[in-house]
Amino acid sequence: MKTTYSILYTPIKTIGQERLNLGMIMIDDYGNIQFDFAKEKLKASKKLFDDDGYKLLVSYLNAIETKLSKKDELIDSRSKFNTGYLDYLSNYSNNLLSFSKPVDIDIDLSDSNFNHLFSKYIFKRVEVEKLTPLKSRIDSLKLEVLPRVKERVNVNVDLDADTFDFVMFNMRIDMMGRNDMPVLNQFIDFETSNRTIQKQLTDYLSIVKPLELREKKPGKFFIVADEPSKKEIKQHLIWRHLMDSPLISEKIVEVAPTNEIGRIEDYLKEHDVKPFFE
Template sequence: MRTIYSILYINLNTALNERVSIGIVVSNGLENYFKFSATKLSAFKAILNAEKYSLVKSYLKSIEKEVVTNKVTHTTTLFNPKDVKNNWISEPYLAYLSNYSNNIIQFAPPKAIDVDLNDNTFKRIFEKYIFPFSEDTNEAPAFNVHSIVKKQLFPKIEKRVNLEKTLTSKDFENLFAPIEIDFIGVNGIPVAGQTIDFEKKHYYLENDVARFVSLTKAIELEGDYKGKYFVLGREPQKKVDKNHLLWKHIRDTEFLEFVDIAEIGIIEDYLQKNDVRPFFE
């Protein structure tokens, strides 16, 4: 029986033809398989804005919900044509979808492969074109903004600032509670940055913001000068009204500079351009 497959890509830049494989649909006309890599999808949170990421996730989930109806293993699911109508999974329609190039999700032209379609062959096809099954998960792991910043920014700025420094009243007299700061340096004025997760519960988010603001005030009272203070994070979903309003306030204020984690090179450039050095010896 003829088996066809079509790879799904996330379109990053149409002009430069930049795209990354995210999932695959495979069919022999009777049985249809579909799976996307939740691990890969999670990584795109640091690249796509919140609206695009939500759109991509919803689109992939909608395909999964339509195609996948009967679990066979923890990682592979099989479509039963007797249970669900999936007439769109055909070579002509997949070819039609591949020509629709304006969507953020793109289908590759369907290709034929000379194999019998079953769980094992689907796994091999998925691993060849998308991601190792053993390293993928059914659900995307929790997104951690601090881990992104620590991995992508810290190695580039470690010689110019103190990293992950716990500050107390011994460091700044007007600091009433200890706080661990992501980085702190000086170039005539203090320079500090803190990663904040705008997706967490509002009470804890407010507390994180308040503590960082308290630190900036304590620093400035120490030397009677104004500093440069960065807040690193990403825009929360608009449906979380209070969190989104707080994010917007921080983004628009002149006292703090918000930097999206997709643009953390801004901080590296600032530290280098202004010859920032560690605050503490």
């Protein structure tokens, strides 16, 4: 996947063309955006600016952060914050805050990749010891359920777009079987980042219609997921869009909460589902 980044900087010597890198913005092909600026570095550099200039610089950076966070909550990739707009901004300077020429890089937009580049070009924050995270409810349930159903479905199926004509890009399906129709299930954790949820949903739902066309019959598609807390605004917005979609209302896809996983296991038994690939 192509990701584009641009560095936000302020010139500190016009003649010597010295600059102070303060922030970074990254955009991927899906229109997802990540932005941060080094508040610690900016505060430590306060003496380089007069009072009005410093306040204006802080205001600019806070305004950008607010605008981009609202864009992310709305999941609106049509915002003018795209690679073309970044290119425009790189040619525009207000003598206080500038954008570097956008650079394309062949990596995914992830927290780890963003933090790596941010540490390299902007500011290396003090790292704290990382704790080993507990497995989420979805991950634990998946580990528990897959061994129980592997006689009736293929589990952890890797689908290669070059091999299967109903696949647009490589993906992994958690459960894949058939009786008189294809039967699939995917575990999706709505406690992860909104970008991860979007990718998992997009991957899975992209094969629904192509697989039905290939099999010349409707399929049975499940998603195991729990509604996220409404305090998690981005994740809950994706959940609401999913539940309001025709895929759910027309019963093309059925969402089962983790405490009702038995519904899927019962379906596999009652309909004598067999592995999709022998």
